Amino acid sequence: MRPATALALCAALASTALLTGCGKETAGAPASPGATCAPDEPVVDPDGRTWDNVRVVSGKCGPSGAPSTGYEVTNTDKEPLTFTLTFSLVNGFGEAMDTITRTVEAVKPGQTVRRPLDAADGPGSARAYRARLMKVRAVPADGTGGDCPSSGVRITNDRGDAAMGLRVVGIHLENCGAADYRLDGYPALRLLDEDRHVVTGVKILDGTTAISTGIGGDAAPRPVTLHPGESAYANLAWRNTTTEGDPVNAPYVEVTAKPGAKPVTVTPELDLGTTGRLGVGPWTKTPAGAGQE
Structure with missing residues (x-):
């Protein structure tokens, strides 16, 4: 390391x-x-x-x-x-x-x-x-766990899913504050390496269709209002195919939920291979009773 x-x-x-x-x-x-x-x-x-x-x-x-x-x-x-x-x-x-x-x-x-x-x-x-x-x-620490941060939202990632080189990880945003929280569109991402230095050369795509279909990031963005205690998610999708060149790994991702929000760093462990692409789904309200895996 x-x-x-x-x-x-x-x-x-x-x-x-x-x-x-x-x-x-x-x-x-x-x-x-x-x-x-x-x-x-x-x-x-x-x-x-x-x-x-x-x-x-x-x-x-x-x-x-x-x-x-x-x-x-x-x-x-x-x-x-x-x-x-x-x-x-x-x-x-x-x-x-x-x-x-x-x-x-x-x-x-x-x-x-x-x-x-x-x-x-x-x-x-x-x-x-x-x-x-x-x-x-x-x-x-601010924004990832423990007590509710000053922003009123907590952002985490799940463990994800992998099959035949396809990777899908969910970014989860919980409204832990006392007021409604509104989202519209896609989270903004900045990829970071092990030393938390910015990773360049990766194209971040709106939507996940270009990576694969049917993985929960194909829909057009729409406004989302989260009442206190409610959550939303956005899926990240990529393939870890490695051909010529050096594989790219970005264990850290800095997530900005919406314009003007404070960035929060999470650890989805992106092993992007040499594909140079990451698909990002829109914020979607989490169905009632659905848990984070």
């Missing part, structure tokens, strides 16, 4: 890091009373890789000094960030047993947040594994 602009991240993880006594969320605070923690020491990644702005450490925490698994994130940016971390849990034979994702919302500038890395079976269930950090994403 290349260095992220204005961002330093420490992800503390391994088979010996942070038991429950020190594994609770903290904000740069000392460990819990009664906890005994050995100094953190660097640990070689299972694959021998290095990660810019990521520190892999080990330590023994808790009254018993027993080993466990955890992670730590530090925000050195000038604004609150929401981190999404993807881990692979590896057994003693080096075999990947599970992939898990953890989100740490609204980490303040200068704040450190430490948490245990528990697997699906509950607290301490990741203790038998080494945790390999696979991917880190960090976006400005």
Whole structure:
């Protein structure tokens, strides 16, 4: 992973890091009373890789000094960030047993947040594994999750769908404010690479028909009024075909819901291949009772 602009991240993880006594969320605070923690020491990644702005450490925490698994994130940016971390849990034979994702919302500038890395079976269930950090994403926190932002809307993306090289991801806008919110047309997009630098050379199309038909982005735009609690979506569609040239990847997308709105950064993980095209559907009101996948 290349260095992220204005961002330093420490992800503390391994088979010996942070038991429950020190594994609770903290904000740069000392460990819990009664906890005994050995100094953190660097640990070689299972694959021998290095990660810019990521520190892999080990330590023994808790009254018993027993080993466990955890992670730590530090925000050195000038604004609150929401981190999404993807881990692979590896057994003693080096075999990947599970992939898990953890989100740490609204980490303040200068704040450190430490948490245990528990697997699906509950607290301490990741203790038998080494945790390999696979991917880190960090976006400005305002507008993506947690409390309703000052704009009155929250913008997120779903996990999407893929079949035979065709990709479709939904951008979702929720009116979490107290007043109606009106949309008309297509969201404006700016594609960003891993370092949150602008990606050029990709043609953004109104509608998704040129990518494929019948995927929910063919209709003409029409005005949408969202009452408090209601949502709308816009589908992104592309093909990840790779021929001659370097493939284009844009993990981050900056979404401007309508003219004059504040941009919000989401992570739809666009693997555009060498096609150079991205289709964008119009804002469409989400049917009542429909969930985000």
